[in-house]
Structures are given as structure tokens and as C-alpha cells.
Amino acid sequence: xxxxxxxxxxxxxxxxxxxxxxxxxxxxxxxxxxxxxxxxxxxxxxxxxxxxxxxxxxxxxxxxxxxxxxxxxxxxxxxxxxxxxxxxxxxxxxxxxxxxxxxxxxxxxxxxxxxxxxxxxxxxxxxxxxxxxxxxxxxxxxxxxxxxxxxxxxxxxxxxxxxxxxxxxxxxxxxxxxxxxxxxxxxxxxxxxxxxxxxxxxxxxxxxxxxxxxxxxxxxxxxxxxxxxxxxxxxxxxxxxxxxxxxxxxxxxxxxxxxxxxxxxxxxxxxxxxxxxxxxxxxxxxxxxxxxxxxxxxxxxxxxxxxxxxxxxxxxxxxxxxxxxxxxxxxxxxxxxxxxxxxx
Numbered sequence: 144x145x146x147x148x149x150x151x152x153x154x155x156x157x158x159x160x161x162x163x164x165x166x167x168x169x170x171x172x173x174x175x176x177x178x179x180x181x182x183x184x185x186x187x188x189x190x191x192x193x194x195x196x197x198x199x200x201x202x203x204x205x206x207x208x209x210x211x212x213x214x215x216x217x218x219x220x221x222x223x224x225x226x227x228x229x230x231x232x233x234x235x236x237x238x239x240x241x242x243x244x245x246x247x248x249x250x251x252x253x254x255x256x257x258x259x260x261x262x263x264x265x266x267x268x269x270x271x272x273x274x275x276x277x278x279x280x281x282x283x284x285x286x287x288x289x290x291x292x293x294x295x296x297x298x299x300x301x302x303x304x305x306x307x308x309x310x311x312x313x314x315x316x317x318x319x320x321x322x323x324x325x326x327x328x329x330x331x332x333x334x335x336x337x338x339x340x341x342x343x344x345x346x347x348x349x350x351x352x353x354x355x356x357x358x359x360x361x362x363x364x365x366x367x368x369x370x371x372x373x374x375x376x377x378x379x380x381x382x383x384x385x386x387x388x389x390x391x392x393x394x395x396x397x398x399x400x401x402x403x404x405x406x407x408x409x410x411x412x413x414x415x416x417x418x419x420x421x422x423x424x425x426x427x428x429x430x431x432x433x434x435x436x437x438x439x440x441x442x443x444x445x446x447x448x449x450x451x452x453x454x455x456x457x458x459x460x461x462x463x464x465x466x467x468x469x470x471x472x473x474x475x476x477x478x479x480x481x482x483x484x485x486x487x
Contacts, residue, residue, distance in 0.1 A: 200219065200301070200302065201219075201299040201300070201301055202216065202217045202219045202220050202223065202299060202300040202301075203215070203216070203217045203297075203298075203299055204216040204217065204220075204231075204297070204298055204299070204300065205295055205296065205297050205298075206234065206295060206296040207295050208257070208293045208294060208295050208296060210233075211233055211234045212232060212233045212234075213231045213232060213233065213236075214295070216228050216231045220300070223271075223277060223300075223302055224240070224269055224270070224271045224272060224277060225271050225272030225273060226240065226271075226272055238250050240269055240270040241267055241268065241269060241270065242267065242268035242269075242270065242276055244268075245267035245268055246267075249265050249267045252265055253265055253281070253283065256283070256285075257283065257285055257293060257296055258293070260285045260287055260291070260293055261285065262283060262284050262285055263283050264280060264281060264282045264283065265280070265281050265283075266278065266279070266280050266281075266303065266307075267279055267281070269300075277302060277304050278302070278303045278304045278306070278307040279300050279301065279302065279303065280300070280301040280303045281298055281299075281300055281301075282298055282299050282301070283296055283297075283298040284296070284297045284298060324336065325337035325340070327386075327401070327402040329379055329382060329383065329402075330382055330383050330386035330402050331383070331386070332386045332390065332400055332401060332402055333399065333400065333401040333402070334401060334402055335401065335402070335403055335404060337401055338399075338401035338403065338409060338411070341399050341401075341411055342411060342464050342468075343464065345397070345399075345411055345413045346458060346464045348413060349413065349414075349456075349457065349458050350458045350459070350460065352414075353457060354413070354414045354457065355414065355415060355416045355417070355455050355456065355457050356411075356412070356413055356414075356415070356455070356456055356457070356458065356467075357411075357412040357415040357416070357417065357419070357420035357423075357453065357454065357455040357456075358409065358410070358411060358412070358420075358453070358454050358455075358467055358468065358471045359409065359410040359412065359420060359423060359424045359427065359451060359452070359453050359471070360403065360407065360408070360409045360410075360451065360452045360453075360471045360472055360474075360475045361389075361407070361408050361409075361410075361424070361427060361428075361449045361450065361451040361452075361475070362406055362407045362408075362449060362450050362451075362475055362479070363381070363382075363385060363406040363407075363447065363448075363449055364438075364441060364443060364444075364447070364448045364449060364450055364479075364483040364484060365438070365440065365441045365442065365443075365483075366378070366381075366405075366406035368438075368440040368441065369381060369438055369440065369441070369447070371440065372438075372439065372440040381436060381447065382402075382406065384434070384436065385408070385431060385447075385449075386400070386402065386408070388427075388430050388431055388434055389408055389410070389427055389430075389431075391430065392410075392423060392426050392427045392430055393410055393412060393423055397413045397414075398410065398411070398412055398413070399411040407475075410423065410427070415455070416455060417453070417455040420453050420454075420455055421453055421486065424451045424453045424486045425486060427449070427451065428448075428449055428451060428484070428485075428486060431447060431448070431449050432444075432446060432447075432448060432484075434447070443482065443483050443484050444484060448483060448484035449484070450475060450478040450479050450483045450484060450485060450486075450487075451475065451478060451485075451486040451487070452471045452472060452473070452474030452475030452476070452477070452478055452486075452487050453471065453474065453486060453487070454467055454470045454471035454474060474487040475487070
């Protein structure tokens with residue numbers, strides 16, 4: 144375009160100097176017009192980008208690294224938290240408007256990441272002007288100078304309250320499901336799965352501390368005859384009642400009771416020697432007998448009774464938990480063979 148305009152001017156001016164002098168002003172005018180158009184385009188683009196940014200739910204912001212002051216924060220912040228944009232002066236305002244439980248780790252983490260020049264994000268609870276809290280996800284980009292030093296931080300704040308609420312509900316649901324998976328649905332005490340987990344832990348504790356670990360297994364005598372006589376609904380109530388009674392027999396924090404299966408129950412007794420374990424087994428037997436639960440079809444008593452097997456071990460690395468369980472189960476069988484309503 145410049146070449147064509149220069150050619151037209153040269154035809155009107157036959158002197159070289161006049162041609163140059165005539166061409167330059169025109170070139171300058173065109174350049175100025177072009178620069179004006181470019182500047183107008185840039186201003187238009189900036190206005191468009193700003194409008195787009197400020198019309199989204201994401202809240203844009205920028206902090207100067209040298210002064211640690213906000214150079215910009217989107218107006219959406221006021222709608223979300225109630226604080227006017229002009230009140231966000233420095234990082235002190237950002238930190239002070241954070242939940243006390245989140246403040247220390249979030250500030251330390253963000254400062255460390257920013258100092259290292261690493262992009263990062265953090266979730267925290269931001270204080271609203273009316274004293275409530277909103278879950279925020281801050282996504283931060285670190286802008287560097289040509290020499291590699293940090294120049295500024297640019298980021299977006301996202302309201303993730305709904306997501307956090309859903310996550311918390313899911314965590315509660317998972318806990319409930321986990322509890323249910325480790326709980327016997329009928330009696331409400333721990334089930335065999337939980338027994339296996341606790342047994343593994345207490346075995347490891349006994350192995351490490353060289354302390355005795357005892358196991359008590361018990362079975363309701365002639366429970367099939369009980370069900371046949373009183374019905375399965377009453378049989379279920381009987382199992383619940385026995386579980387409650389056994390729960391009061393071993394009272395230390397680490398003593399553990401579970402339904403092993405059917406009418407069989409088991410007690411794990413950490414740091415309990417053989418003599419103490421037998422006393423607890425005898426207490427279980429007496430508590431159930433003293434409950435005076437009728438069992439008119441039992442050959443050994445007109446009241447509900449139990450047979451028990453007891454075993455104790457100070458485990459070594461050559462021992463296995465299953466061996467203790469099998470030994471105690473064997474003693475329970477011997478108690479039944481001996482006539483029931485006894486301890487072996």
C-alpha cells in the first residue's frame with residue numbers, strides 16, 4: 144500500500160527531494176492512523192476480556208509480589224463474601240478473612256509455592272462479612288520476570304461450597320457403610336470381619352510388646368432347640384440379649400466382643416493372662432445364667448446356658464493368629480463334649 148501511494152506522489156513531483164518529502168508525511172499519517180486502530184482494538188479487546196471475566200462466577204485477582212498488595216480483584220467477590228473489592232488491599236486482608244483452622248497451613252503453603260515460582264491451588268473456608276464461611280478454591284499462577292524472579296500472582300477464586308457439602312455427605316455415607324460392613328446387623332455388635340481386623344492389630348501389639356493375648360469363644364447351648372421351641376423371632380431376641388450381657392462382661396477399652404457366627408460369640412482380651420481370661424469367661428457364663436432366660440428344651444438346664452473355650456498366648460514370630468483361634472475353638476468343642484455349661 145505504501146509503495147502505490149509513493150508512486151502516485153512521484154508522478155506529481157518530478158524532483159527526488161520533493162518525492163521523499165511528500166511521501167514521508169503521508170506514511171506518518173497512515174502509521175498514526177494504523178496505531179490508533181490497533182490501540183482501539185486493544186482497548187476493545189481488554190474491555191471484552193474484562194467483561195467476560197467479571198461476568199463469570201470465577202473471581203479473578205492479581206497481587207504484586209513486591210508489595211504483596213492487590214492490584215485487582217473482581218467485583219464478584221462482594222456478591223460471594225460481602226466484602227467490597229476496595230477492602231481487599233493486601234494479603235493480610237486475604238489471610239485474616241480465612242477460617243482460623245485453615246489459615247496457618249494455607250498461608251504457609253501458598254507462600255512457599257509462590258516463592259518457589261510454582262503454580263498451585265488451595266481449598267479453604269473464607270469468612271463472609273456476616274460471619275459465615277464459604278468454601279473457596281484458589282487457583283494461583285506465578286508470573287515471573289525475565290530474570291526468573293517472581294513478578295506477581297494471578298489467580299481465580301471458585302466457590303466450591305456445594306461440592307464440599309456433597310463430599311462431606313459422601314464421607315458420612317462411606318463411614319456409615321463402613322460401620323455397617325463391620326457390624327452384625329442383628330445384634331449391633333461387631334461382626335466376623337471386624338474380629339479379623341482387630342485380631343490382626345492386637346496380635347501385632349502382643350508380638351511387639353511381648354504381652355499375653357487371650358481369646359474367649361462361647362456358644363449358646365442347644366440353641367437349635369431354643370429356636371424350635373420359641374420360634375426364630377424369639378431366637379433373634381435371645382441373641383440380642385446375650386450380646387448385651389457379654390458387652391458388660393469385658394469392660395476395658397481394648398476388650399473386644401464380636402459375633403463369630405450363628406449363636407457363637409468371641410472376646411479378644413489384650414494384655415490378659417490365662418488366669419484373668421478364665422475369670423472373665425466365668426463372669427460371662429454367670430451373667431448369662433443369672434439373666435434367667437427360660438430354655439425348657441435344654442437337656443442341661445431349664446435356663447439358657449453357654450459353653451466356653453479359653454486360650455492365651457504370648458506370640459512369637461513363628462506363631463500365627465489362626466492357630467490360637469483353632470485351639471480355642473477346639474476347647475469350646477471339648478466343653479460341649481464334656482456336658483456343656485462349662486469352661487475349657
